Amino acid sequence: xxxxxxxxxxxxxxxxxxxxxxxxxxxxxxxxxxxxxxxxxxxxxxxxxxxxxxxxxxxxxxxxxxxxxxxxxxxxxxxxxxxxxxxxxxxxxxxxxxxxxxxxxxxxxxxxxxxxxxxxxxxxxxxxxxxxxxxxxxxxxxxxxxxxxxxxxxxxxxxxxxxxxxxxxxxxxxxxxxxxxxxxxxxxxxxxxxxxxxxxxxxxxxxxxxxxxxxxxxxxxxxxxxxxxxxxxxxx
Amino acid sequence: xxxxxxxxxxxxxxxxxxxxxxxxxxxxxxxxxxxxxxxxxxxxxxxxxxxxxxxxxxxxxxxxxxxxxxxxxxxxxxxxxxxxxxxxxxxxxxxxxxxxxxxxxxxxxxxxxxxxxxxxxxxxxxxxxxxxxxxxxxxxxxxxxxxxxxxxxxxxxxxxxxxxxxxxxxxxxxxxxxxxxxxxxxxxxxxxxxxxxxxxxxxxxxxxxxxxxxxxxxxxxxxxxxxxxxxxxxxx
DNA sequence: AAAATACAATTTGTATACAAAAAAGAATCG
DNA sequence: CGATTCTTTTTTGTATACAAATTGTATTTT
Numbered sequence: 001x002x003x004x005x006x007x008x009x010x011x012x013x014x015x016x017x018x019x020x021x022x023x024x025x026x027x028x029x030x031x032x033x034x035x036x037x038x039x040x041x042x043x044x045x046x047x048x049x050x051x052x053x054x055x056x057x058x059x060x061x062x063x064x065x066x067x068x069x070x071x072x073x074x075x076x077x078x079x080x081x082x083x084x085x086x087x088x089x090x091x092x093x094x095x096x097x098x099x100x101x102x103x104x105x106x107x108x109x110x111x112x113x114x115x116x117x118x119x120x121x122x123x124x125x126x127x128x129x130x131x132x133x134x135x136x137x138x139x140x141x142x143x144x145x146x147x148x149x150x151x152x153x154x155x156x157x158x159x160x161x162x163x164x165x166x167x168x169x170x171x172x173x174x175x176x177x178x179x180x181x182x183x184x185x186x187x188x189x190x191x192x193x194x195x196x197x198x199x200x201x202x203x204x205x206x207x208x209x210x211x212x213x214x215x216x217x218x219x220x221x222x223x224x225x226x227x228x229x230x231x232x233x234x235x236x
Numbered sequence: 237x238x239x240x241x242x243x244x245x246x247x248x249x250x251x252x253x254x255x256x257x258x259x260x261x262x263x264x265x266x267x268x269x270x271x272x273x274x275x276x277x278x279x280x281x282x283x284x285x286x287x288x289x290x291x292x293x294x295x296x297x298x299x300x301x302x303x304x305x306x307x308x309x310x311x312x313x314x315x316x317x318x319x320x321x322x323x324x325x326x327x328x329x330x331x332x333x334x335x336x337x338x339x340x341x342x343x344x345x346x347x348x349x350x351x352x353x354x355x356x357x358x359x360x361x362x363x364x365x366x367x368x369x370x371x372x373x374x375x376x377x378x379x380x381x382x383x384x385x386x387x388x389x390x391x392x393x394x395x396x397x398x399x400x401x402x403x404x405x406x407x408x409x410x411x412x413x414x415x416x417x418x419x420x421x422x423x424x425x426x427x428x429x430x431x432x433x434x435x436x437x438x439x440x441x442x443x444x445x446x447x448x449x450x451x452x453x454x455x456x457x458x459x460x461x462x463x464x465x466x467x468x469x470x471x472x
Numbered sequence: 473a474a475a476a477t478a479c480a481a482t483t484t485g486t487a488t489a490c491a492a493a494a495a496a497g498a499a500t501c502g
Numbered sequence: 503c504g505a506t507t508c509t510t511t512t513t514t515g516t517a518t519a520c521a522a523a524t525t526g527t528a529t530t531t532t
Contacts, residue, residue: 005486006300007467042486043514049288056292058385063495065514077381084327084382091323145313146320146393149294152507157382211435236242241516269484280484301484316521439524 001219006044012040012050016137019058020070021124021132021159031060058153063116063223073160078214085154086207089135093199096141096190105192108137112184118209119177132159134184141191161210165217176213183209237324241282246288248276255367256306257395258361267296282287286401294389309396314450318398322391325371326385330437332377333427341428343378344373344465348420355413364411369396370420401453412449414420419445 031100037047061069100108122130132155139151162223166173169217183206190198255261273283291298335449336344351366358366368391375387402409419442426434 034512044514045486045488049285049485050287052288056289059379067513080380080382083331084380087323087327088382088386090318095319144316144320146324146386146390148314148386149389150265150324150382150384153385154382270482276514281518284485285515341500 005042008041009046009050012036012047013054015040016050017059017060018053018129021163022128023124023160023163023184025070027160029070030067031069032067038080045201047206047234049192058156070157073157077157081154081157082207082211083156084150086204088147088150089207090200090203092138092142092144093187093191094142094196095144095147095201096138096143097194097196097199099143100141104137104141105188107126107136108188108191111137112188113183115184119181124166127166127234128159130164131162138187138191158210160176161214165214166181167217172216173213180209241278241286244277244285247346248272248278248283249274249290252286252290254365255256257392257399258364259396259399260361261306263306264304265306269307270301271368278280294392301305306459307392309393314397317390317393318447320386320442321394322440324387324390324442325385325439326436327383328374328378329423329427329439330378331380331383332374333430335379335431335434336377336427339471340377341424344370344377344424347373348417348424360402363402364395364399365415367398374423374427381419394446397450401450403453407424408452409449412445415445416442426427 014033016025026030031051033044033047036042037044040047051060051062051068052176054060055068058071061071111134112131115134116129118126118130135158136152137153139148139155142148142151166177183202186203187206188201190202244442252261252267261267267287269280269283272278273280276283287296287298290296291304297307299305316404347366347370354362354366370393371387371394375391376382377461378387379386402413418436421433423435423438423442426438
């Protein structure tokens with residue numbers, strides 16, 4: 001177990017990545033250079049290099065003479081997200097079905113095992129990270145350097161959107177999640193069979209499910225309370 | 237005219253960017269930190285931050301304990317390029333037609349003027365940079381943060397591919413270039429009219445033209461020399 | 473003479489010191 | 503009081519010094 005500067009940089013990167021994907025660090029949050037360099041045993045020089053790299057990947061925003069921030073999310077980005085995601089992910093899964101290696105398919109199955117476990121017993125954070133890992137592997141499978149920059153950018157906000165909207169407040173949530181899990185299984189099968197068309201279709205289905213969940217959250221069923229009655233806000 | 241550290245960083249960035257896009261710095265070329273920091277009046281710390289950022293954008297490859305390199309291009313990437321480019325660029329132009337502002341359309345027209353001028357009297361480098369600028373503006377118009385990472389990555393290699401394959405060796409080259417220029421005009425018209433479908437179609441046409449040029453370069457017409465005769469390699 | 477090793481020179485990575493800019497707080501004026 | 507200016511404190515940016523790793527060269531060994 002090495003503990004050199006490089007592995008401490010990796011530790012910082014992983015920490016920031018997980019914190020951002022799980023919303024432990026919220027969009028727009030300021031990062032403290034001296035605190036982080038202290039906490040991870042790095043001087044500010046290598047720390048700032050990590051910032052620059054993660055800014056390029058879409059995790060952070062850098063502004064001159066101001067602190068680094070977790071990249072923002074807005075309602076505009078939500079719209080842009082659902083415009084771009086089906087197309088990019090369709091292409092990614094198509095290429096994955098064409099190019100996936102045996103080892104990558106095994107990785108994907110492992111990731112799905114972890115995801116299923118997170119569904120049963122894990123927290124929302126575990127679920128988001130496991131889901132992120134699953135899709136990340138499909139990106140590796142596609143192996144197209146020109147699609148990956150956008151895809152990886154999408155995965156960041158996919159995790160964050162999931163953390164926002166997949167909360168146990170609607171009755172249909174667990175149902176949606178097991179449907180998502182079934183879709184993962186179908187994606188694995190399509191890739192393993194080299195079935196491009198099926199893979200592309202599954203990509204679209206997967207986004208429609210996400211969009212439904214978000215619609216449910218943004219536009220909940222109206223409260224069933226008679227006019228004039230005081231809604232019981234605090235259930236015993 | 238300021239000459240502070242920030243503007244020197246910008247100068248370095250622009251220099252590297254132009255050198256890479258025009259192939260003055262070839263794919264795989266090593267970059268000398270001390271030489272560059274000397275030449276641009278920066279210490280190595282800010283210089284390395286520029287490296288990290290440009291690596292994130294796809295201009296450079298960084299390897300630990302080894303010099304930074306101009307990002308590689310291979311025949312694999314050429315294939316990946318033509319798989320991804322029509323889809324991404326189609327989406328970009330579609331969104332550009334939806335969202336372009338008056339000011340952006342003026343920018344695009346300016347860029348096209350510069351491109352036309354480069355066609356007539358400029359060098360191949362001028363042409364590549366002007367073309368890059370044109371497409372860059374269409375990216376701005378689309379305004380979709382999820383598509384731009386891949387699109388910008390594509391534009392880097394688009395310029396480099398153009399520098400490689402658009403050389404004055406085939407008779408059809410000038411013809412192809414004026415066709416490209418006409419397509420630019422048509423793209424401007426489609427965006428100005430808000431005609432999404434036309435814009436998307438033009439994106440596809442534009443890539444087909446590029447692909448034709450490359451095919452012509454990679455698979456030239458066979459030399460018309462009778463069997464047994466010595467081809468005249470050095471024309472008087 | 474070729475391969476292997478040891479040593480020197482160069483280059484990359486990190487820490488620290490200092491300069492410059494923002495933010496926060498104190499004093500002044502309306 | 504509230505807004506504004508000035509001063510102090512904190513934070514960000516850059517330069518430099520040093521440590522670690524890599525590359526190149528000379529020497530030794532077979």
